[in-house]
Amino acid sequence: MSDKFVPHNNQQVVDAVLWAVGEETPLEIIGQGSKQALGRSMQVAHTLDLSRLTGITLYEPEELVISARAGTPIAEIEAELEKNSQEFQFEPMDYGPLLGGEPDKGTIGGVLATNLSGPRRIKSGSARDHILGINAVSGRGEAFKSGGRVMKNVTGYDLSKGMAGSWGTLAAITDVSFKVLPKAPDEITVVLEGLLDEDASTVMAIAMGSSAEVSGAAYLPEGVSARFTIQPANGAAATLLRLEGIAQSVEYRSKALQKLLKAFGKSSVLERNQSRNLWREIRDVHxxxxxxxxxxxxxxxxxxxxxxxxxxxxxxxxxxxxxxxxxxxxxxxxxxxxxxxxxxxxxxxxxxxxxxxxxxxxxxxxxVPVFQPQEPALAALSKRLKESFDPKGILNPGRMVEGI
Amino acid sequence: MSGLKMPELNQEVLARRQQVLADLSAILPGESVVSDENEMRVFESDGLTAYKALPFVVVLPETTAQVVKILKYCHHEGINVVPRGSGTSLSGGALPLEDGVLLVLSKFNQVLDIDYANRCVVVQPGVTNLGITRAVEGEGFYYAPDPSSQIACSIGGNVAENSGGVHSLKYGLTASNVLGVEMVLISGEKIRLGGKHLDAEGYDFLGLITGSEGLLGVVTEVTVRILQSPETARALLVGFPSSEDAGQCVADIISAGIIPGGMELMDRLAIHAAEDFVHAGYPLDVEALLIVELDGPEAEVDTLIEIVAKIARENKSSTLRISENDEERMLFWAGRKAAFPAVGRISPDYYCMDGTIPRRQLPKVLARMRELSDHYGLRVANVFHAGDGNLHPLILYDANIPGELEKAEDFGADILKLCVEVGGVLTGEHGVGVEKRDLMPVMFNEVDLKQQQRIKCAFDEQHLLNPGKVFPQLHRCAELGRMHINQGKVPFPDIPRF
CATH class of the missing domain: 3.30.70.100 (Alpha-Beta Plaits)
Incomplete structure (x- = not known):
């Protein structure tokens, strides 16, 4: 018999896990299933579907914090943030199109469980750098919390970060609190055309090491460059440097950056909307x-x-x-x-x-190992960490590595 | 020390001290094993000087291979180990144990690799926080987290405590600025987490060990990211007739989409103490003083500073100055940076607290603190990292008056309970250590704490690394691992399903 549990509250998550523990039967944890095609294939009879644990439970823009149930669609949260000109600064990517699914799916719990990020990763980090607190249910069927809703907190081990990139193998996340930040009102992209890989690498290193506060540095080689909707270099290789901020600042930095990179050939500028669309395609592996x-x-x-x-x-x-x-x-x-x-x-x-x-x-x-195989001592530690949360191997067993 | 219970001493280990000293001397050169009582005195406490203990023995290794051997030995012999960097912890994280080897990493003081193309630096853990910036500032770079002890504190200690600083709202805590570590587990196994690449693979062990207060392993190498220094920085010094107005001003700045590099608030007592000490030109007729620093490209800073000034005026600021040059900006900061010693001048002793609160609760917390101050008959000065809600109340007391230290500690505990009550946490950046250990149940229930301790068990099953810190009660790992399974007795759950 195959069952799909769809809890509406945290107690029901606990009940489902306790039942599975008693039956010694594993559960596959899903939100909207937008990343189900990623990770190792699992043979699991029962599913714990968290997509009905929804709703923003706290949003205080002036305190830079948002809390939501784990199954809340990421699109719903981003729309709410947008109303206050805020965003997740880690720019979570959307795996949908790449994996053959629909765009704009996925839940906030999945964002943390897979530690998503985007082009701004290089400046602002990933989900793990912005998570403030969680509630979750371990593979022991125990509801626990970690962290909180404030910006600065070193009280106890940071289990919230521990959830990042754990792919549901440690605990079923039920609630999250994230730091949010103001969205930059303006952006442009400085484009250098036709550079070879090595020169592009040098250009990006110079730009990132300058005080221009570059928030995205990408290189699209010839051929791949032509496969984007917006073709900043008309199909030739494109080196892209994104600048975000208030208009005065963006303009100032754009000039400074172009001057700095003069030796590498002529540069052009993509204006705001084109820049936004292009970086979204870069983010989502268009x-x-x-x-x-x-x-x-x-x-x-x-x-x-x-x-x-x-x-x-x-x-x-x-x-x-x-x-x-x-x-x-x-x-x-x-x-x-x-x-x-x-x-x-x-x-x-x-x-x-x-x-x-x-x-x-x-x-x-x-x-084929989907995730990078680890050295023996680290692999053994990963296994012990898994067992500390989920000794019976109930939650997403084998999703990352066999035996974990 | 007042009422702090540490784990019972291991008499069996104490009894064979001579043998242990001989064994450690076989691992390390003679001068790296310190066992003389007088020589060990300098290590008897860290920055939290109210607590003292003489270590069993002090060892000062200088290679990872030596650390591996020491830990392997202690693991095999069942001897406790307390890691220590520069000993600047304000929560007693490096407080020695009388039956524990104090593992001091100060000889790990080399910068190993500076990589400007990838903007990272590989250092040994004993390098000071400021030492990293010193190594790269010639090329215009710096290391962002800036705890106020940065001249002395080590990067290894920063990793252990997940240290912050005044710039953490914009640039993040240590956890967001460390790319990788080499660490040795208590078993003597060496592992590498992360590296020069941007995200580490697998479970986020870097996230778990950062801020783990020396309970999970000994870090022997750290890779940190460095940033290009902002082109310019300017500051505003704004006085307010009430903390409510100052708090609202902070909220309005952030609501306007501005994240200042630093945003610090001081209350009346702190302002007066600082001004008397450094003569920074602080206004004395205000209840709250706000320093806002904007950093970045000149065009941006000049624009934003006008917007912040406007917001301040709209929030009834009674004085407002904008720095016109770096000298003036440094003067604005001089008082804030000297706030702790300044308070030290007006009181024989002070006790520095470290809670974080949702910022909007500031007026309520300050009001309650005034009541508590009356109740305990002790003065309190407040400095506040206003951007991220991290509050540092300084409780003034005199340790020579019997009972006053205990009173100060009780007052401190009440303040931290208050922080948790309004939605905050026990510690924003100083760590739990021994100081807040027994308050952990205020914030976490038994299940939460047990899950944290199970992680400890995954790293250190015998509780040999820094026992007695962070957790109020030590549970044996076997007990923590036990599961009570009602096989066949848990009914099919009553949950909607398809």
Whole structure:
């Protein structure tokens, strides 16, 4: 028998987990299921669907805090923030289109559980840097809380951050409080056209190291560049530097930045709306969200090494790719095989980082490690952490790693 | 120390002190093992000087390999270990244990790698917070978190405490500025978390160990991100006739979409003490004094400073000055930065508290604090990181008057309970340590605390690392791990399903 529990309150979440513990049967935890195609495939009979735990429970714009039930749609929260010209500064991406689903789905609990971020990651961090507090139900069937609703808090271990990137394997999150910040009233993007990877890498490093407060640094190589709706360099390679803030500041910094980068050729400027749309497509991996099912990797690497990693990969196999986070994030679409060992070996050869197999069919995700395998001591610690929350392996077992 | 109970001493370990000293001397060069009572005196307390204890032995390793050997040895022998950086903790996090090895990391003082292209620095944990900025300021960079002890406190200690500072609303606490660490577990296993890449893989262990107060492992290397210094900074010094007006001004600044680099509030007693001490030109006829600093590109700062000035005037500011140069800006800050020693001048002793509250509760909290001040017959001065709601009440007392320290501690505990009552927390940046350990149940119930302790068990099953800190009650890990399963007895849950 396969059941889907749809609790309406936290006690029902506790009841469902306690029942599963008693039956020794695991639960798959989902919100709206927008990221179900990401992560390892699981064979789990029962589902704990948190999509009815909804509603913003507290929003105090002048205190920069919002609290919501975990199943609240992210779109609903962002719309509410927008009314007060605020936002999640970590710019959570939308995996929907890349994974073949609809856009604008997903819940706030899922944002934390998968530790989402966007192009502004390089300046403002990810969900884990903005979470203030949580309520959750552990795999022991116990409701616990951590953190609070204030900006600054070091009371006890930060279990709220512990939830970030745990993919529902430690606890079922029921409530979250996030820090929110004012939305920049204006933005532009400085575009440098036709640079090769290595020069683009230098340009991005100079820009990020300047006082221009660049809030997005991406490089779209020729070919991939043409696959965006807005083509800032008419299909040629584009190096993109985003500036956000009040209009006076953006204009001032734009001039300073263009002057600083004069030696690298002519630059142009994308105005606000075009800039916004382009960075949204960069955030959501638009060029590879094409309905195709070729494997897509997400590589987190040392920014300055990105172009070397890509060059090394291109010597061995055929890939399409572009960089965000000054190179710290590479989105990689394989034209042939999934090549997990090659990808991970190459990252290691250039100072380390990790690779996540973001898109692949079920069969591949069952055999290839979706998340980066860890060294033995760290892997053992991960297992002990899992057991400290969920000793019976009830919550999303195997979603990240076999046995966890 | 007043009423603080530490874990019972391990007599068996105490009894074989000579053997332990000999064993540690085999791991470390002679001068790195300190066992003489007089030489160990300097380590008997940290920044919370009301609590003192002589360590069992002090060790000062200088390589990760030595740390591995020491921890492996202590783990095998069942000996407690207390890690210590510069010993500036204000909550007793580095308070020694009489049966514990005090592991001092001050010899880990090298900057290992400065990487401007990736804007990060790899340092050993004993490097001071300010030392990182000093190493990169020639190229115009700095390390953002700036606890007031930054000249002395170590980056390893910052990781242990998740240290903040006056700029944390805009630039984040330590946790958001650390990219990676190398750490040694109590078992002697070495692990690496994160690195120069931006997000670490797997569970967020970096998030868990930052602020874990030395209970989970010993950090032996830290990778931090550095930022380009803001092009310019200007400050406003604004006096208000009431704390309500000042609080509303802060709320209005943030509602206008402005996040200042720093925003500090002082109350009347703190203003007077600071002005008497450093003569910063603070107005003396105001109830609250607000310093707002805006940093960034010149065009932005010049625009925003006018907007902030307008908001201040709309909130009935009675005095308002805008810095015209860096010298004047530093003068505005001089009083605030000297607030603690300034208060030290008007009272034989003071006790510094550290709660965080939802900012809008400030008038209520200050009013209650005045009542408590009358009740205990002790004065209190307040400095407040207004942007993020972190409140530092300084309770004035005289330790030479019998009973006054206890009174100050009771007053402090009442203030922290008040912070929690209005929706805040026990500690914003100083940590729990031993100081607020017994107040943890005010904020957390038994289930919450047990779940935190289970994480401790995942790292240190025998509770050997810094026991007696953070948790009011030590539960054995076996007991914490036990589950009471009603197999077949839990009815099918009455939950909507499809």
């Amino acid at each position: 060029p590879f969200a094409n309905g195709a099912d070729r494997p897509v990797w997400r590589l987190s690497v040392i920014p300055s090494e990105a172009h070397k990693i890509l060059l090394a990969l291109r010597m061995q196999t055929s890939v399409d790719a572009y960089y965000d986070w000054q190179g710290g994030l590479i989105w990689l679409e394989m034209q042939g095989e999934v090549e997990a060992e090659l990808v991970r070996f190459t990252i290691n050869a250039y100072g380390g980082g990790h690779a996540t197999l973001v898109r692949a069919d079920n069969e591949t995700r069952a055999t």
